[in-house]
Amino acid sequence: MSAGAPPEVPRASGFQGPDAPALSDLQNCIHCGFCLPACPTYIATGQELESPRRRLHLIRGVVEGKVEPTPRLLSHLDLCLQCRACETACPSSVPYGRIMEDARASVMADSSTRPREWATRARVLRQVVARPRVLRAALWFGRVYTRSGVQRLLRGPLRRLLPEPLANLEAQAPTLNRTPFRRSGQLAERRGDGPRVALLTGCVHGELYPQTHEATVRVLAHLGCEVVAPPKQACCGALHAHAGDADAARRLARRNIEAFEDAEVDAVIVNAAGCGAAMKEYGRLLRNDEQWAERAERFSASVRDVLEFVASRDFQRGLGHVETDVTLQDACHLAHAQGIRKAPRAILAAIPGVDLREQATPDRCCGAAGLYSTVQAAMSREVLDAKLADIATTGASTVVTSNPGCTMQIETGLRRARRRGEVLHVIELLDRSYAAGFEESRA
Amino acid sequence: MTNEALIRDLRDALGDAHVLHLPEDLIAYEYDATIERARPDAVVFPGSTADVSAAVRIANEHDVPVVPRGSGTGLAGGAVPVLGGVVVAMTRMRRIVELNAANRIAVVEPGVINLDLQAACEPHGLRYAPDPSSQRICTIGGNVGTNAGGPHTLAHGSTVNHVLGVEVVLADGTATWLGGRQADVPGPDLRGVFCGSEGTLGIVTQICVALTPLPHEVRTMLAIFDSVEAASEAVSAIISGGVVPVAVEMLDQEIIRIVEPQMHVGYPLDAGAVLLLEVEGLPEAVAADAASVVAACEEAGARELRVAESAEEREGLWEGRKGGIGAIGASSPNFYILDGVVPRTRLPEVMSQVNALADEYGFRCANIFHAGDGNLHPNIMFNELDEGATERVLELGGEIMRVCVEAGGSITGEHGIGLEKRSYMEWIFSDADLDSMERLRLGFGAGERFNPCKVLPTGHGCASGHAAEMRGHLATPGVYI
Numbered sequence: 001m002s003a004g005a006p007p008e009v010p011r012a013s014g015f016q017g018p019d020a021p022a023l024s025d026l027q028n029c030i031h032c033g034f035c036l037p038a039c040p041t042y043i044a045t046g047q048e049l050e051s052p053r054r055r056l057h058l059i060r061g062v063v064e065g066k067v068e069p070t071p072r073l074l075s076h077l078d079l080c081l082q083c084r085a086c087e088t089a090c091p092s093s094v095p096y097g098r099i100m101e102d103a104r105a106s107v108m109a110d111s112s113t114r115p116r117e118w119a120t121r122a123r124v125l126r127q128v129v130a131r132p133r134v135l136r137a138a139l140w141f142g143r144v145y146t147r148s149g150v151q152r153l154l155r156g157p158l159r160r161l162l163p164e165p166l167a168n169l170e171a172q173a174p175t176l177n178r179t180p181f182r183r184s185g186q187l188a189e190r191r192g193d194g195p196r197v198a199l200l201t202g203c204v205h206g207e208l209y210p211q212t213h214e215a216t217v218r219v220l221a222h223l224g225c226e227v228v229a230p231p232k233q234a235c236c237g238a239l240h241a242h243a244g245d246a247d248a249a250r251r252l253a254r255r256n257i258e259a260f261e262d263a264e265v266d267a268v269i270v271n272a273a274g275c276g277a278a279m280k281e282y283g284r285l286l287r288n289d290e291q292w293a294e295r296a297e298r299f300s301a302s303v304r305d306v307l308e309f310v311a312s313r314d315f316q317r318g319l320g321h322v323e324t325d326v327t328l329q330d331a332c333h334l335a336h337a338q339g340i341r342k343a344p345r346a347i348l349a350a351i352p353g354v355d356l357r358e359q360a361t362p363d364r365c366c367g368a369a370g371l372y373s374t375v376q377a378a379m380s381r382e383v384l385d386a387k388l389a390d391i392a393t394t395g396a397s398t399v400v401t402s403n404p405g406c407t408m409q410i411e412t413g414l415r416r417a418r419r420r421g422e423v424l425h426v427i428e429l430l431d432r433s434y435a436a437g438f439e440e441s442r443a
Numbered sequence: 444m445t446n447e448a449l450i451r452d453l454r455d456a457l458g459d460a461h462v463l464h465l466p467e468d469l470i471a472y473e474y475d476a477t478i479e480r481a482r483p484d485a486v487v488f489p490g491s492t493a494d495v496s497a498a499v500r501i502a503n504e505h506d507v508p509v510v511p512r513g514s515g516t517g518l519a520g521g522a523v524p525v526l527g528g529v530v531v532a533m534t535r536m537r538r539i540v541e542l543n544a545a546n547r548i549a550v551v552e553p554g555v556i557n558l559d560l561q562a563a564c565e566p567h568g569l570r571y572a573p574d575p576s577s578q579r580i581c582t583i584g585g586n587v588g589t590n591a592g593g594p595h596t597l598a599h600g601s602t603v604n605h606v607l608g609v610e611v612v613l614a615d616g617t618a619t620w621l622g623g624r625q626a627d628v629p630g631p632d633l634r635g636v637f638c639g640s641e642g643t644l645g646i647v648t649q650i651c652v653a654l655t656p657l658p659h660e661v662r663t664m665l666a667i668f669d670s671v672e673a674a675s676e677a678v679s680a681i682i683s684g685g686v687v688p689v690a691v692e693m694l695d696q697e698i699i700r701i702v703e704p705q706m707h708v709g710y711p712l713d714a715g716a717v718l719l720l721e722v723e724g725l726p727e728a729v730a731a732d733a734a735s736v737v738a739a740c741e742e743a744g745a746r747e748l749r750v751a752e753s754a755e756e757r758e759g760l761w762e763g764r765k766g767g768i769g770a771i772g773a774s775s776p777n778f779y780i781l782d783g784v785v786p787r788t789r790l791p792e793v794m795s796q797v798n799a800l801a802d803e804y805g806f807r808c809a810n811i812f813h814a815g816d817g818n819l820h821p822n823i824m825f826n827e828l829d830e831g832a833t834e835r836v837l838e839l840g841g842e843i844m845r846v847c848v849e850a851g852g853s854i855t856g857e858h859g860i861g862l863e864k865r866s867y868m869e870w871i872f873s874d875a876d877l878d879s880m881e882r883l884r885l886g887f888g889a890g891e892r893f894n895p896c897k898v899l900p901t902g903h904g905c906a907s908g909h910a911a912e913m914r915g916h917l918a919t920p921g922v923y924i
Binding site (some may be wrong): 024025027028030031034036037046048051053054055058061067072073076089090091092094263317 | 474516537554556580604764768769
């Protein structure tokens with residue numbers, strides 16, 4: 001190397017590979033700052049450092065080769081919940097979600113910049129979450145833990161035994177006391193000229209909250225749908241995409257497209273907002289794959305969140321009384337990523353006896369954000385505490401939402417605060433209403 | 444190194460958690476909502492007036508500039524630390540200290556968000572009148588700095604009309620109140636001097652603002668015209684007819700064609716201009732005022748008039764205005780928003796000159812602005828990746844400002860002078876005027892400690908103007924709008 005002045009030519013982009021964030025996406029940002037008050041991490045810190053505008057500025061700096069993707073810089077990107085509330089707030093339609101996913105994918109693709117914990121995370125997602133057998137085995141321990149009664153003891157009389165950090169971790173563990181939902185094939189028969197739909201059963205959803213799947217199938221059946229669960233379907237890959245493991249996300253996407261195409265259905269129904277958002281984006285995920293791009297687009301166009309689907313149909317027949325006061329937690333990936341806010345409210349408004357008490361900011365993240373509650377525990381907790389305070393002001397006894405991550409997170413928060421309260425998917429409340437309606441009609 | 448000593452002193456005084464100094468962190472404070480970029484040496488987050496005083500004293504000891512900052516939404520480069528130094532970010536000081544509904548005043552810290560103050564006032568039937576379009580995130584401190592306006596400035600006045608007193612930290616680090624809790628205090632109006640001083644005289648640490656009652660009734664109307672001329676004629680006719688609406692906003696054809704396909708608010712694509720008009724007051728007065736506005740619009744040749752019948756419809760009519768700027772962002776890679784003022788009666792000719800200039804430079808230009816007070820906002824659309832485009836846009840911006848001045852107007856309606864427009868100050872002020880301002884600044888003892896190179900076209904170590912000329916001085920990257 002010769003000495004002398006450093007080269008004046010622009011340095012190469014710090015983001016390499018096919019997933020590098022596009023300058024045309026970044027250019028839409030006009031730096032107006034409207035995203036700041038929508039961002040949970042900006043609200044928590046009051047610092048520009050943890051704002052969407054700043055993250056976009058950093059990503060752009062790296063793309064243009066003006067800033068190095070140092071570990072410290074990446075740690076700021078990693079503190080993003082990817083809730084996409086900034087997209088809702090943005091007057092310029094900056095596609096923040098995909099810019100952040102692209103940035104993370106580029107970091108992961110480059111072994112020289114990839115932080116070790118990012119790699120570990122991706123490995124866990126590949127080796128455990130995407131593999132049902134391993135996942136089920138891992139959850140088996142949790143099941144034993146719940147069923148043995150140790151969990152109940154540690155959460156009750158013996159709760160002072162655990163040191164604080166362990167107790168916090170324990171509070172996050174779900175209560176695995178139900179039989180998992182592992183059914184596939186035909187789940188409900190068609191009535192009349194109802195549509196044929198397929199249900200995504202997902203990776204952890206059926207293991208942790210089988211009751212949501214059961215309620216979903218009953219509701220769809222009530223609406224006359226034939227419901228099938230393609231046996232070859234896989235995890236949706238949302239967590240992989242959020243963690244920057246684009247390859248794993250693409251592999252899972254291809255498997256799902258194939259599995260659901262085989263089922264030949266009118267719509268693919270998803271009852272986890274995070275999964276639905278990811279599957280609606282398969283088209284974009286596989287855009288550079290000649291063989292799959294078109295199929296992926298077609299597939300994405302057939303994906304419906306279950307609440308979106310139900311609200312678009314004649315669902316009001318057969319509703320019965322459910323006396324309860326509820327508050328709705330808009331799942332970020334339903335409200336911000338899929339733009340669906342009216343459907344859950346229309347359903348709740350239609351159920352007799354349900355009193356919906358809106359939070360001040362129902363569409364602000366609860367801090368679950370996939371793996372975030374584990375990998376960014378402190379910030380997740382801060383975001384959750386703000387959410388719990390908002391929920392408390394409504395005085396509602398039940399929290400309804402539309403994503404298993406949110407359910408788990410809010411349950412954790414209520415448990416830690418030793419507050420009572422049930423957390424349900426909106427579809428479960430609807431299912432109860434249909435059951436009540438059935439009873440009422442017999443009486 | 445001096446820098447290390449500066450940072451050590453700041454950390455000792457304010458606590459490690461409230462001082463940023465690493466390069467990766469400082470990048471977050473090199474920008475505001477303009478194209479300007481410059482990196483500070485440190486950023487501090489004071490929690491109290493005493494913290495601000497301490498930061499100012501330390502900056503004095505180390506002889507570095509002090510630049511106050513709110514949410515960084517300024518549109519004139521006011522919060523960009525051109526010569527480095529210490530950025531004092533007021534975002535931690537966000538308490539509403541007192542809300543006195545009986546006396547209709549509030550005392551707030553400068554980091555309070557404008558909309559949060561509005562929300563706190565509402566249950567008492569009150570409001571804080573200035574409503575900049577960025578009110579969701581801009582701070583009251585920043586509003587004082589730029590003397591911010593908004594769509595409702597026409598009837599209610601800008602920030603200076605609603606600030607009763609300010610607590611400020613002066614150049615020697617002492618804190619004092621200017622003005623007070625009443626509208627009228629004896630002696631010269633030093634409070635007024637601080638409004639619009641853009642952080643060049645000191646740092647505001649508390650603000651006492653006047654609150655006004657919420658209107659009994661509001662009526663919002665949309666009038667559609669075939670031309671900007673006809674719409675402008677209507678504006679003049681309405682106001683000379685004795686009715687001052689609280690808002691008169693105009694959207695020209697270019698912006699209509701950007702907004703409508705994206706937002707579907709119901710603007711006809713072949714319309715030459717639309718006016719969004721709002722009147723408020725007691726129900727009887729509102730009905731009469733609205734009738735007079737409708738008559739004036741019809742007289743001027745409005746082809747259609749829509750009156751909002753419900754709060755929802757009202758929101759709908761405002762939607763196109765509020766989302767308009769964003770819609771430009773989504774349809775053009777970059778745009779540059781200008782802020783000039785002209786006498787209302789000269790709107791049509793100035794707008795045609797502005798559009799002709801934009802044509803000449805080869806840029807699309809969309810206008811969405813406060814027509815009632817002649818406050819223009821031409822938005823020039825371009826792609827910064829095109830060779831030399833940014834420079835030409837800035838040049839065009841200068842020419843447009845010149846047109847405003849020559850029409851008897853001014854170089855800013857509400858965004859402030861900041862860095863971007865200081866070189867234009869000479870167009871509207873004589874040397875004697877500027878000299879008085881300079882002496883005022885010296886009188887406050889600020890010298891060039893506070894926000895150097897802003898507002899006034901002089902200063903040591905400051906280049907003469909905006910990004911195009913400053914490029915060489917800025918430690919960074921790039922420009923984007």
